[in-house]
Amino acid sequence: MKTLQVDLGPRSYPISIGSSLLGRTELFSPHVTGRQVMIVTNPTVSSLYLKRLRPALANYTVQVHEFPDGEEYKTLEQLLPLFDQLLTAQFERRCTLIALGGGVVGDMTGFAAACYQRGVPFIQVPTTLLAQVDSSVGGKTGVNHPRGKNMIGAFYQPQAVIIDTDTLQTLDDRQFSAGLAEVVKYGLIRDAPFFDWLETQASALMKRDPGALSIAIARSCEIKADVVAQDEREGGLRAILNLGHTFGHAVETAMGYGTVLHGEAVAIGTVLAARMSLQLGGVTPQDLDRLLILFQRMNLPTQLPSQLTADTLLSLMQLDKKVEQGQIRLVLLKQLGEAMISNDYPADLLSQILTVSL
Amino acid sequence: MKTLQVDLGPRSYPISIGSSLLGRTELFSPHVTGRQVMIVTNPTVSSLYLKRLRPALANYTVQVHEFPDGEEYKTLEQLLPLFDQLLTAQFERRCTLIALGGGVVGDMTGFAAACYQRGVPFIQVPTTLLAQVDSSVGGKTGVNHPRGKNMIGAFYQPQAVIIDTDTLQTLDDRQFSAGLAEVVKYGLIRDAPFFDWLETQASALMKRDPGALSIAIARSCEIKADVVAQDEREGGLRAILNLGHTFGHAVETAMGYGTVLHGEAVAIGTVLAARMSLQLGGVTPQDLDRLLILFQRMNLPTQLPSQLTADTLLSLMQLDKKVEQGQIRLVLLKQLGEAMISNDYPADLLSQILTVSL
Numbered sequence: 001m002k003t004l005q006v007d008l009g010p011r012s013y014p015i016s017i018g019s020s021l022l023g024r025t026e027l028f029s030p031h032v033t034g035r036q037v038m039i040v041t042n043p044t045v046s047s048l049y050l051k052r053l054r055p056a057l058a059n060y061t062v063q064v065h066e067f068p069d070g071e072e073y074k075t076l077e078q079l080l081p082l083f084d085q086l087l088t089a090q091f092e093r094r095c096t097l098i099a100l101g102g103g104v105v106g107d108m109t110g111f112a113a114a115c116y117q118r119g120v121p122f123i124q125v126p127t128t129l130l131a132q133v134d135s136s137v138g139g140k141t142g143v144n145h146p147r148g149k150n151m152i153g154a155f156y157q158p159q160a161v162i163i164d165t166d167t168l169q170t171l172d173d174r175q176f177s178a179g180l181a182e183v184v185k186y187g188l189i190r191d192a193p194f195f196d197w198l199e200t201q202a203s204a205l206m207k208r209d210p211g212a213l214s215i216a217i218a219r220s221c222e223i224k225a226d227v228v229a230q231d232e233r234e235g236g237l238r239a240i241l242n243l244g245h246t247f248g249h250a251v252e253t254a255m256g257y258g259t260v261l262h263g264e265a266v267a268i269g270t271v272l273a274a275r276m277s278l279q280l281g282g283v284t285p286q287d288l289d290r291l292l293i294l295f296q297r298m299n300l301p302t303q304l305p306s307q308l309t310a311d312t313l314l315s316l317m318q319l320d321k322k323v324e325q326g327q328i329r330l331v332l333l334k335q336l337g338e339a340m341i342s343n344d345y346p347a348d349l350l351s352q353i354l355t356v357s358l
Numbered sequence: 359m360k361t362l363q364v365d366l367g368p369r370s371y372p373i374s375i376g377s378s379l380l381g382r383t384e385l386f387s388p389h390v391t392g393r394q395v396m397i398v399t400n401p402t403v404s405s406l407y408l409k410r411l412r413p414a415l416a417n418y419t420v421q422v423h424e425f426p427d428g429e430e431y432k433t434l435e436q437l438l439p440l441f442d443q444l445l446t447a448q449f450e451r452r453c454t455l456i457a458l459g460g461g462v463v464g465d466m467t468g469f470a471a472a473c474y475q476r477g478v479p480f481i482q483v484p485t486t487l488l489a490q491v492d493s494s495v496g497g498k499t500g501v502n503h504p505r506g507k508n509m510i511g512a513f514y515q516p517q518a519v520i521i522d523t524d525t526l527q528t529l530d531d532r533q534f535s536a537g538l539a540e541v542v543k544y545g546l547i548r549d550a551p552f553f554d555w556l557e558t559q560a561s562a563l564m565k566r567d568p569g570a571l572s573i574a575i576a577r578s579c580e581i582k583a584d585v586v587a588q589d590e591r592e593g594g595l596r597a598i599l600n601l602g603h604t605f606g607h608a609v610e611t612a613m614g615y616g617t618v619l620h621g622e623a624v625a626i627g628t629v630l631a632a633r634m635s636l637q638l639g640g641v642t643p644q645d646l647d648r649l650l651i652l653f654q655r656m657n658l659p660t661q662l663p664s665q666l667t668a669d670t671l672l673s674l675m676q677l678d679k680k681v682e683q684g685q686i687r688l689v690l691l692k693q694l695g696e697a698m699i700s701n702d703y704p705a706d707l708l709s710q711i712l713t714v715s716l
Contacts, residue, residue, distance in 0.1 A: 035683070076434065087505040092681050115473075117679045118500060118511045119591075142476060147445040153476045154512065233477075321475045323450050325393070 002218050006137065007229040011157045015137060015221050017214060021164040022052040022125070029059075031159035033121045034094030037062045038086060040109040041100040042069040045127050048170055053100060053125065060096075063089055067101075067108060072258040074104045074144045076152055082112050093117045096159070102128035102175070103135035103262065107150070110141030114156035124158045127167040129179025129213075130263050133186075133220035136161050138228040138241075144257060148319045149249045155233050163221075165213055177299045178263025180205065181244075183216050184294060185270060186223045189240045192337025194219055199290065202297045240339040242322065243331040244269030250316035254308050260301075267300040275353050277333040280345060287336045303357065310354035360576050364495065365587040369515045373495060373579050375572060379522040380410040380483070387417075389517035391479045392452030395420045396444060398467040399458040400427040403485050406528055411458060411483065418454075421447055425459075425466060430616040432462045432502045434510055440470050451475045454517070460486035460533070461493035461620065465508070468499030472514035482516045485525040487537025487571075488621050491544075491578035494519050496586040496599075502615060506677045507607045513591050521579075523571055535657045536621025538563065539602075541574050542652060543628060544581045547598045550695025552577055557648065560655045598697035600680065601689040602627030608674035612666050618659075625658040634711050635691040638703060645694045661715065668712035 001018030016027055037060040041050065046066055054062070065082050067073060086095075099109035099122060106124050113122035124136035142153015168176065183205075187195030197215075198205070204212040224241065231238040247269030252260055260268075274291055277283045295302050304313075322329045327343040328350070334340045359376030374385055395418040399408065404424055412420070423440050425431060444453075457467035457480060464482050471480035484494035500511015526534065541563075545553030555573075556563070562570040582599065589596040605627030610618055618626075632649055635641045653660050662671075680687045685701040686708070692698045 076438065080434065083503055083510060084505070087503060087509060087677060090677055090681075092683075093679055094682060115500075115510045115512060117509060118498065118513055140476065142473075145441055145445060147442070151445060151475060152441060152473045154473060155476055319445065319448060321451055323448075324452060325450075 002214070004218065004221055004225055006157075006225040008157060008232055013158060013160050015161040015163065015225065017163045017165065017218050017221065019164070019166050019210065021162055022049060022166075023055045025056045025058070027160075027162050028056045028123065031121070031123055032057075032060060032096045033159075034092060034096060035061050036089070036091050036095035037098060038091060038095065039064045039098045039100055040067065040082065040105060040112070041065075042067050042105055044069050045101040045105070049100060049127060049167060053098075067105060070258045071104055071144070071252075071262065072256070074108055074257070076143050079108065079112050079143065083116065086116055091116075093120055095120055097122040098125055099123070099136075100125045100127065101131070102126065103131045106131050106136050107141050107153070108143060110139070110156055110158065111143060111153050114141055114154040119156070121159045124161040126161070126163060128171055128175055129168055129217075130175070130182055132163045132217050133179060134182040134224065136163070137221055137224045139232065147253075148316075149252060151321070163217060165210060165217065168208055168213060173299065174261060174264075176208070178261040180298045181263040181267040181270065181295070181300055183220050184291075184298070185241075185243050185266065186220045188270065188291070188333060188336060189243050189331070189339035190223050190227070190337065191219070195336060199294055202294060206298065236341075239322065239329070239341050240331055243333075243339055244271075244273050246317055246320045246322050246328065246330060247272045247313070249320055250313045251304065251308070253316050254312050255305060260305070264301050267295050267302065268304055271295070271302045272304075272353055272357060273330065273332055275357065276330065276345065276349060279349060279353070280332065282333045283336055304354070306358060308358065310351050310358065313354050314351060360572070362576065362579055362583055364515075364583040366515060366590055369497075371516060371518050373519040373521065373583065375521045375523065375576050375579065377522070377524050377568065379520055380407060380524075381413040383414045383416070385518070385520050386414045386481065389479070389481055390415075390418060390454045391517075392450060392454060393419050394447070394449050394453035395456060396449060396453065397422045397456045397458055398425065398440065398463060398470070399423075400425050400463055402427050403459040403463070407458060407485060407525060425463060428616045429462055429502070429610075429620065430614070432466055432615070434501050437466065437470050437501065441474065444474055449474075451478060453478055455480040456483060457481070457494075458483045458485065459489070460484065461489045464489050464494050465499050465511070466501060468497070468514055468516065469501060469511050472499055472512035477514070479517045482519040484519070484521060486529055486533055487526055487575075488533070488540055490521045490575050491537060492540040492582065494521070495579055495582045497590065505611075506674075507610055509679070521575060523568060523575065526566055526571060531657065532619060532622075534566070536619040538656045539621040539625040539628065539653070539658055541578050542649075542656070543599075543601050543624065544578045546628065546649070546691060546694060547601050547689070547697035548581050548585070548695065549577070553694060557652055560652060564656065594699075597680065597687070597699050598689055601691075601697055602631050604675055604678045604680050604686065604688060605630045605671070607678055608671045609662065609666070611674050612670050613663060618663070622659050625653050625660065626662060629653070629660045630662075630711055630715060631688065631690055633715065634688065634703065634707060637707060637711070638690065640691045641694055662712070664716060666716060668709050668716065671712055672709060
């Protein structure tokens, strides 16, 4: 088992990464406040992993709440039944919520924990690759709005993140690949040698080799924890974690939540960001080729869905949280392994890139 | 004009109290972030005061959103149209929400500001006495749930609180009296001489004498700011501000939101807390009489509505946020002018007090 620390002063917390962690009481107990525990999950994850988690919580009064499975249910309305159950069961301020599932479960549970009685503790137990390397770490919680992704939410840190890598063995192929898009992102924005390593390990990762997976997850979490520790509330640096996301969110919103997976949209968006960076002299044509090949080996899409239009995407990007004074701030690559945030690019380059990519 | 400061380190902010403040640009500008301002209000307040506020914001792009008027609309569902409007108008992270209205508008707007894009700045412009002396200061925001008051919310501080005492001249009598209940509370929990002063000034206050009102509001805000500065997230001391509230919330929930005003329920609850304190030797029979007479002069109720039962109230109190390990923590009076928090009282005293008060 590997343990990392997210350093945020009084809000610091550990990330544990390893095999067979779900049932281990000693990983959970130090982070559970009070006697009441609400495990929040979805039907798919529940049927696979609830039984493994239960022994770790044998000493608590445990209830289970299931959200419907899928990004299209990541809404404010879906939180209401959870609040109902918490109040009906008389859950006190000294209770703990445990998010057992992927990014949707984690984001929604975290936001519910931020709001219930103005804030109760919660623990992230991510079961998808995407949640393990990205959404469970860093305290971004929230729900979608028909007009934009994650538009309603809170910065709210968990008490601990417990990553049982065994859960990846049952993850469906599409979801697994979607998670790899975020892993590749960390190499691109912050660690060129990690990108090189991912190229050499692409086959092993696609075969879900436990050793390769553990290394990839740990390095991803390490980079994320380091960035978040420097800029918890996204005043500056943290925005680099959104490489491909401004494009990606627009694709997700335009296609309808749940049609394109978040990681797939990020892969498409990352390619667009790389194409823009190429035009601006940030990466080489060879870098772009390496990225396209790596994503293809990971079964990730690299092209915009052809039914979209550049105008639709542009107007959705205008709505993104990264817009300031009407100008879309983009995460671009200074070089492979180094990101930069820019709103200083030719005005027509963005729509040109979108148009030629369709 | 009087200015107080709420000392919360990086989250510190000023409270301005005085006459004709609504239109004064220089009070607002230093606290407005970005160019986009959403004034959130309700139809009643809007028709009275929106015109006076507008000149202060002449240099900004201003939109107005109205919540329906009344505590029964303080729900999560009612926030959705506000989020819709913010997103439709492409409000960015660098925008400012201004809460113009009473406690319901302030609590809902503050919570919306806490959640929109994971947090945008907001300014409190309270127009009821209750909001001016209590809910606009201290950063408690949220909405009700059918099973409990303020059960969904956030601790989220405003950028400034601007109290224009002129707005009290149009407040309806019942709302005005309800606000006085919270003013009396500050004397009871923290300042016996202020309680004495309130007795001498009760007639002047009921006539809405501007001088007496300004003093009462400033002293109330001062006490609240002092307590909040010592304990922002209610780890301990801050709970004394809830004198009468655990009883009061149960009364409000049992009667249905909007039937009994919050301040009226607090008055009833404060009398119950005083009766318990009397049994426990905390206050004298004379103190209780003084309180009953003062509330009566202020046209405040001092008796539980007779249609309630002790069992209903007890089970609702069990749901309150102040419950720990099943035991109801109550704010009681050690003496007139000093509060204490206690869960150490004879088990049957609480139900006995409720029963005899019905």
